[in-house]
Amino acid sequence: MYSKTVMDHFMNPRNVGEIENPDGVGEVGNPVCGDIMKIFLKIDDNRITDAKFKTFGCGAAIASSSMATELIKGKSLEEAWEVTNKAVAEALEGLPPIKMHCSVLAEEGIHKAINDYRIRHNLPPWEEKAHAHHDEKEDCGCTTCNTG
Amino acid sequence: MEDRQLVYMDHAATTAVDPEIVQAMVPYLHNHFGNPSSIYSIAREAKEAVDSARVKVAAALGAKPDEIFFTSGGTESDNWAIKGVAYANRKRGDHLITSKIEHHAVLHTCQYLEKQGFRVTYLPVDQYGLVDPGELERSITDTTTLVSVMYANNEIGTIEPVKELASITHEHGAYFHTDAVQAVGHIPVSVDSTGVDLLSLSGHKFNGPKGTGALYIRKGIRIDNILHGGGQERNRRAGTENLAGIVGTGKAIELATTGIEEKGARIRAMRDRLISGIQGSIPHTRLNGHPSLRLPGNLNISFDFIEGESMLLLLDSFGICASTGSACTSDSLEPSHVLLATGLPAETAHGSLRLTLDVENTDEEVDYVLLTLAKVVGRLREMSPLGKPAT
Numbered sequence: 242m243y244s245k246t247v248m249d250h251f252m253n254p255r256n257v258g259e260i261e262n263p264d265g266v267g268e269v270g271n272p273v274c275g276d277i278m279k280i281f282l283k284i285d286d287n288r289i290t291d292a293k294f295k296t297f298g299c300g301a302a303i304a305s306s307s308m309a310t311e312l313i314k315g316k317s318l319e320e321a322w323e324v325t326n327k328a329v330a331e332a333l334e335g336l337p338p339i340k341m342h343c344s345v346l347a348e349e350g351i352h353k354a355i356n357d358y359r360i361r362h363n364l365p366p367w368e369e370k371a372h373a374h375h376d377e378k379e380d381c382g383c384t385t386c387n388t389g
Numbered sequence: 390m391e392d393r394q395l396v397y398m399d400h401a402a403t404t405a406v407d408p409e410i411v412q413a414m415v416p417y418l419h420n421h422f423g424n425p426s427s428i429y430s431i432a433r434e435a436k437e438a439v440d441s442a443r444v445k446v447a448a449a450l451g452a453k454p455d456e457i458f459f460t461s462g463g464t465e466s467d468n469w470a471i472k473g474v475a476y477a478n479r480k481r482g483d484h485l486i487t488s489k490i491e492h493h494a495v496l497h498t499c500q501y502l503e504k505q506g507f508r509v510t511y512l513p514v515d516q517y518g519l520v521d522p523g524e525l526e527r528s529i530t531d532t533t534t535l536v537s538v539m540y541a542n543n544e545i546g547t548i549e550p551v552k553e554l555a556s557i558t559h560e561h562g563a564y565f566h567t568d569a570v571q572a573v574g575h576i577p578v579s580v581d582s583t584g585v586d587l588l589s590l591s592g593h594k595f596n597g598p599k600g601t602g603a604l605y606i607r608k609g610i611r612i613d614n615i616l617h618g619g620g621q622e623r624n625r626r627a628g629t630e631n632l633a634g635i636v637g638t639g640k641a642i643e644l645a646t647t648g649i650e651e652k653g654a655r656i657r658a659m660r661d662r663l664i665s666g667i668q669g670s671i672p673h674t675r676l677n678g679h680p681s682l683r684l685p686g687n688l689n690i691s692f693d694f695i696e697g698e699s700m701l702l703l704l705d706s707f708g709i710c711a712s713t714g715s716a717c718t719s720d721s722l723e724p725s726h727v728l729l730a731t732g733l734p735a736e737t738a739h740g741s742l743r744l745t746l747d748v749e750n751t752d753e754e755v756d757y758v759l760l761t762l763a764k765v766v767g768r769l770r771e772m773s774p775l776g777k778p779a780t
Contacts, residue, residue, distance in 0.1 A: 248702075251699070251702060252703075253707060254772065257771070257772050268774065271737075272736075272739070272775065273454035273734075273735040273736055275696050275735075275736070275739040276696065276723065277774055277775065278774075279774040295772060295773060295774035296772060296773070296774065297694060297695065297696055297772075297773040297774055298547060298696050298699065299697075299698035299699055299715070300698055300699050300702045301697055302696075302699075303699055303772065314707050
């Protein structure tokens with residue numbers, strides 16, 4: 242049911258762990274729904290120099306965390322902000338429809354971590370697109386969508 | 390990677406057809422392919438084979454052969470028992486009782502009947518998954534026509550007090566059905582000592598072929614047909630018989646119930662070693678289901694801080710086939726309705742693992758699973774933001 246890339250990022254996840262004295266941290270998800278993602282960022286001169294994650298969740302959640310942290314490393318905060326859940330899913334060579342919410346969590350986690358950094362530096366937080374994934378044709382199955 | 394062995398510990402999902410059973414089936418796919426309803430010689434052989442399988446199934450349950458009706462499996466048997474009794478007795482009452490931890494073949498059938506105007510009570514269970522006979526006593530009324538409670542649960546293995554439940558049901562003039570799909574072939578099941586009126590079983594749960602099951606219907610029970618057509622199964626279940634499947638199920642139930650206590654004891658010993666091994670080597674676990682009133686091969690344990698699907702994927706990479714109650718392997722967002730009904734918090738239900746053993750499992754496999762599981766749980770806990778990274 243999972244693509245080769247998803248399985249690769251699940252079996253050999255990149256960037257697992259925590260960053261000591263991170264510049265931004267974002268935690269999203271809910272244990273009741275079966276997934277929590279915590280993203281840690283090291284930011285130097287507006288650029289993400291390191292990204293790590295800790296995730297409680299299914300194979301797709303772990304693979305999405307791994308891929309998302311790979312995608313944002315080295316990017317400016319503006320560029321990283323534009324990494325959508327779709328981009329994460331595409332980089333993973335697709336996710337089953339019911340697992341799309343895992344890529345949404347990754348996008349939201351990155352946004353939360355970036356805004357955490359901005360708030361720490363007395364910068365106004367950027368607007369988080371809570372329902373960015375609603376453009377998707379399929380119901381992603383996430384609680385955000387289902388509880389409306 | 391070191392030698393990858395395959396360890397199958399998901400026997401509650403399905404089992405492999407025993408070679409001896411395959412051998413018994415093959416002639417009925419080819420030489421004795423006749424339609425049991427025809428009158429020439431190869432058809433008579435087919436008819437005799439069906440009758441002989443019926444005798445075997447009846448003997449295994451302590452029933453009479455003419456109380457056994459072959460079906461396409463557990464789901465059809467459950468549908469038939471519940472819809473058939475509900476409709477045939479509708480004038481007498483419109484109330485059905487079942488439990489919250491039934492298989493979906495029962496639950497979804499009951500939900501369908503609710504849409505048709507029936508009323509259904511879903512009995513709660515305690516922390517071990519046991520239905521309280523007192524609850525049944527309080528819920529049953531004069532309009533109740535059927536009570537359906539499973540013999541043993543498929544996820545947590547809890548064995549229900551069906552004898553007591555059937556007796557209460559009968560005191561109120563209703564029929565008692567039990568989904569015994571997980572019990573038959575694994576623990577001794579007797580329709581007479583339990584007093585059940587209807588019982589569902591499925592061949593592929595005890596090394597028989599998929600697509601064949603049976604419904605036991607006690608003589609004199611008022612029940613409608615749900616499959617209409619030809620006069621097969623004494624005008625009760627239309628459709629040309631699944632000849633080879635029926636032969637296979639007959640052979641399988643005969644083999645499964647031979648020495649069932651001894652086999653059960655061997656399986657239980659391996660299962661118990663797994664449980665104590667896990668509890669001894671991995672902290673933050675919870676055994677789901679009843680400590681003693683459970684199927685010999687069933688083990689269901691929740692691991693805190695991790696999620697079941699990722700556990701299954703990692704175990705699979707080590708050649709271990711298992712199952713989970715996490716939502717993430719199903720098409721819904723809800724974790725197992727069975728685990729939630731026992732009061733388990735959703736986050737704990739997501740981290741549940743079910744291993745179901747059978748006689749073909751070995752002590753070496755138990756050792757291998759114990760070793761591998763500790764690695765897998767440790768690795769996922771390292772990755773988890775929850776709890777302390779205990780290994």
